[in-house]
Amino acid sequence: xxxxxxxxxxxxRVVALALAAVVGCGALAGCGGGSGADGTDGTGGRxxxxxxxxxAARPHLRISGAFLPxxxxxxxxxxxxxxxxxGGADTLTSVTSDIADRVxxxxxxxxxxxxxxxxxxxxxxxxxxxxxGNHLMFEQLTHKPKVGDTVTVRLHFRRSGTLTVKxxxxxxxxNPGAGGAFGTPxxxxxxxxxx
Amino acid sequence: xRKKTLPLAAALLTSAVLALSACGGGSGDESSKPxxxxxxxxxxxxxxxxxxxxxTKPDLVLTDTHGEKYDLRExxxxxxxxxxxxxxxxxxxxxxxxxxxxxxxxxxxxxVQEKLRVVFVTTDPERDTPAALGSWLRQQDPEFIxxxxxxxxxxxxxxxxxISIDPPKKEKDGTVVSTHGTEVxxxxxxxxxxxxxxxxxxxxxxxxxxxxxIVQGQRP
Numbered sequence: 001x002x003x004x005x006x007x008x009x010x011x012x013r014v015v016a017l018a019l020a021a022v023v024g025c026g027a028l029a030g031c032g033g034g035s036g037a038d039g040t041d042g043t044g045g046r047x048x049x050x051x052x053x054x055x056a057a058r059p060h061l062r063i064s065g066a067f068l069p070x071x072x073x074x075x076x077x078x079x080x081x082x083x084x085x086x087g088g089a090d091t092l093t094s095v096t097s098d099i100a101d102r103v104x105x106x107x108x109x110x111x112x113x114x115x116x117x118x119x120x121x122x123x124x125x126x127x128x129x130x131x132x133g134n135h136l137m138f139e140q141l142t143h144k145p146k147v148g149d150t151v152t153v154r155l156h157f158r159r160s161g162t163l164t165v166k167x168x169x170x171x172x173x174x175n176p177g178a179g180g181a182f183g184t185p186x187x188x189x190x191x192x193x194x195x
Numbered sequence: 196x197r198k199k200t201l202p203l204a205a206a207l208l209t210s211a212v213l214a215l216s217a218c219g220g221g222s223g224d225e226s227s228k229p230x231x232x233x234x235x236x237x238x239x240x241x242x243x244x245x246x247x248x249x250x251t252k253p254d255l256v257l258t259d260t261h262g263e264k265y266d267l268r269e270x271x272x273x274x275x276x277x278x279x280x281x282x283x284x285x286x287x288x289x290x291x292x293x294x295x296x297x298x299x300x301x302x303x304x305x306x307v308q309e310k311l312r313v314v315f316v317t318t319d320p321e322r323d324t325p326a327a328l329g330s331w332l333r334q335q336d337p338e339f340i341x342x343x344x345x346x347x348x349x350x351x352x353x354x355x356x357x358i359s360i361d362p363p364k365k366e367k368d369g370t371v372v373s374t375h376g377t378e379v380x381x382x383x384x385x386x387x388x389x390x391x392x393x394x395x396x397x398x399x400x401x402x403x404x405x406x407x408x409i410v411q412g413q414r415p
Contacts, residue, residue, distance in 0.1 A: 172294035
């Protein structure tokens with residue numbers, strides 16, 4: 001993975017300079033993420049020293065697979081994405097969007113939503129917003145978006161600042177986590193990353 | 196892809212067993228038998244649980260979206276019926292579930308579609324008035340039936356199907372948070388028993404594949 005990772009890193013820097021962290025369709029699709037020293041696997045056990053290093057290290061965030069199922073009414077919509085982190089820990093503190101007056105963060109437990117003030121993005125880990133789990137809730141929409149539209153969403157992180165994602169509007173039945181006809185990975189839309 | 200369903204299925208199995216033992220169900224020999232709740236081992240699918248023996252259809256009388264009395268047993272007798280407990284201020288699973296069913300239903304022949312009953316019972320009756328429920332459900336499918344009434348009545352019916360829902364709760368910031376069921380129960384037109392449980396990650400493909408069987412009261 002070393003060669004494609006380095007290439008991806010170089011490409012990301014160029015893209016970041018050109019687009020200031022706003023990355024359009026497909027530019028980074030399939031990117032293995034992570035650069036050299038930070039690309040260690042986060043699944044193993046960690047020593048105290050390493051944990052401290054995680055906190056000190058700069059986060060490297062990559063958002064992918066973002067989508068917004070077409071809502072039933074203008075009252076409410078949900079949004080989903082995955083935030084992968086190949087660097088030090090960060091926190092998602094708020095989300096804003098042109099399409100809604102208010103965007104709130106929720107997790108779901110036993111069929112009940114629980115609003116959260118923030119979500120941790122663990123070092124060398126991921127923050128997952130997916131069907132039936134965590135979700136972004138868009139309230140009082142300015143209009144009802146159609147399938148194929150794109151909604152601009154800004155995710156604000158404590159350390160990494162703001163990442164802007166162009167989120168595609170998908171059919172109401174879209175559920176990539178569950179496989180099936182609608183389970184094919186998105187076409188690269190709905191991605192962004194830190195420089 | 197369906198890793199989530201394992202604990203879900205296990206939890207469900209437990210709740211189904213509890214629910215059945217709690218209502219004492221069955222007579223004589225039957226009551227001493229363990230409940231045979233089995234995942235569809237044949238196809239390896241876990242979006243679905245086959246219930247044997249099936250759940251008895253709850254004796255539930257509520258108000259429909261026209262403000263009229265609706266007796267579930269009477270109105271769905273001999274009809275293939277899908278029953279779901281949810282609420283309209285729900286951004287994710289409730290609209291997903293109803294959309295999955297709506298899309299799958301449209302793929303049935305017209306005459307068969309007319310036989311099918313899809314019943315959405317609100318878990319948030321205070322906000323989901325007949326009118327509010329009606330306008331939300333019409334966006335999904337104008338034939339869907341929406342029911343509202345006393346929360347205690349709704350909770351009692353859900354419990355008989357092993358579905359646990361809590362009353363809506365007001366948060367510190369004034370927002371109201373409700374619970375939805377995580378399963379859809381399919382009732383057979385032949386026995387009127389609830390013989391299939393679809394879990395919340397059942398996809399539109401699952402429903403599309405299974406509805407032709409369900410309308411006949413067959414096992415998918």
